[in-house]
Amino acid sequence: MMKLSNYVVKFLEENNIKHIFMLSGGGCMHLVDAVGRSKIIKYICNHHEQASAMAAEAYAKFKGELSVVLVTSGPGATNTITGVVGAFQDSAPCLFISGQSKRQQTVYNSKIPKLRQFGVQEVNILPIVESITKYAAVINEPEKIRYHLEKAVYLAKSGRPGPVWLDIPLDVQGAVIEDESLNMFNPEELDTEYYKVNPQENEIKIVIESLKKSKRPIIIAGHGIRISNSCDELINFAKEHNIPIVTPIMGIDVVETEHKNYIGRIGTKGTRAGNFAMQNSDLILSIGSRLSVSVVGHEYSLFAREAKIIVVDIDVDEHKKKTIKIDKFINADAKIFLQKLLQATKNRKLGNFIAWLNKCNYWKRKYPVCLLEYKKVKKGINFYYFVDVLTKRLKPQIPIISDAGSAFYVVSQAINIQKGQRYITSGALATMGFSLPAAIGVSVATGNKEVVAITGDGSFQLNIQELQTIIQNNLPIKIFVINNNGYLSIRQTQKRFFNENYVCESKRSGISFPQISQIAGAYGIKYINIMNNEMMLKKIDVILNYDSSIICEIRSLDDQLVIPTNTAVVHHDGTITSKPLEDMYPFLDRKEFKKNMIVKPYEDIFFSGSIEKLKNEMLAKPIKE
Incomplete structure (x- = not known):
């Protein structure tokens, strides 16, 4: 027999939680008391719940492990929202635990559809956080606390990681439970297709054959490389086959800046070298990146327009967006994919990419960010x-x-x-x-x-x-x-x-x-x-x-320019269109710019009258899975 709040802390201890970020309040008083009695967990007291959430997000990103936030009911819970969204969109595994009014004084249990508030300092937090978490639940039945904790932690860390939320009413926090006979969670009850992470053998073959046919391949290394702990596999593969690497912002630290295979950052606020390399490639192998608009630009049809695009990612939904064409989508964990690719290409020559890598490094030397x-x-x-x-x-x-x-x-x-x-x-x-x-x-x-x-x-x-x-x-x-x-x-x-x-x-x-x-x-x-x-x-x-x-x-300077940058053109009718990613402001002399272009410069496409056709072809092309 033990108090439920003490069981929660014991569970966290057994799951290797060493720190909790929190701001105390009456709605979570039993949980606060339990945390204070722990000899294993150190609590960090913030002065705003948003800060607790952001600290936990960064903690999880840095360690690659689950972080925990404890807040009170009402405004304590709602104050975390921006941090929860950040963890959700950036794939940080965080467990948020909120206190709540006792069960009979909650909107959630009242079943009154339009009721705004019932208890003191109470808000129905569940519908607010459901769309920005992987799992959210109100703990109404004390005997199910183990089930919900195990399910929440499992979901936070499985597949594409993200935040989860448990809302625990005051009378549930203080309830006495039989801790030896609690309901357990079984992962098999979930839809296992969601967590399908193994690339098929034929998919690895497609990647290999595509690399063999390529003359200018490039790897986009996203945040999924870091999350899956596959930085070494990425670097080993790129180094072995002389393939350049570029990164979006969330992938910046997967490889050191001065590595010979690393060319630069990509996207609307990337580097000239990174964007020249990506836009001039004939094969993109994107691993662990959601390819956001800030990465592919606003003119989707001009993104890597002469490249075959192969995307390897754990999240299928991110690549259903109607932006760029994807020639082959591989639903896989980045580490498993790279391990299989390394194994399949061991002692095999995929192509001679030295000249291409040298060209990319020329851009890296020629166009530094700091002038x-x-x-x-x-x-x-x-x-x-x-x-x-x-x-x-x-x-x-x-x-x-x-x-x-x-x-x-x-x-x-x-x-x-x-x-x-x-x-x-x-x-x-x-x-x-x-x-x-x-x-x-x-x-x-x-x-x-x-x-x-x-x-x-x-x-x-x-x-x-x-x-x-x-x-x-x-x-x-x-x-x-x-x-x-x-x-x-x-x-x-x-x-x-x-x-x-x-x-x-x-x-x-x-x-x-x-x-x-x-x-x-x-x-x-x-x-x-x-x-x-x-x-x-x-x-x-x-x-x-x-x-x-x-x-x-x-x-600093009041008029400091953030450059190089992808920029837009305002037309006479008020419409705004963006330049392609390779043509960054401040604009290069057009002769110099065209000298750097291996693929057809976009203005040549535009003036030939084929740009609308190109747009239509790309947007109409479905993802190949």
């Missing part, structure tokens, strides 16, 4: 130069966290990933306020070790209260706040597309920001500011060698 001119800026600091200098000075064991806006784009473009280094960001949502709680989650995951967080003066405000969590837990987080006088990304959009009608981008248009030095002082955190390149080169090492948390304000 020499950025180093010559006298007033303020070019953001790209700062990221280049910082990340080249970091030890490879120090994880890097980035925030939203220009921090999300610039860091993702300019970061220099060293072998084994981790980069954590809010990939799908690009959520403002992510970096502080995420840095907390990652630091806790490493055993309270050093983490670098890069945020903007705008994003910094959204979870600024978590500075106290950093102090409370003595986490040595190096926080770099990029001061570009507000919302740089919004400023650039309004300048380009809205005739400089500035709204909510800086003090002049309705939003202002506090003195960062005074914020640091209020929280008792050491503060340093860097105003120019000369100061940066002198102070970076001082900051990195500091043995505690520190805030460094970087005075």
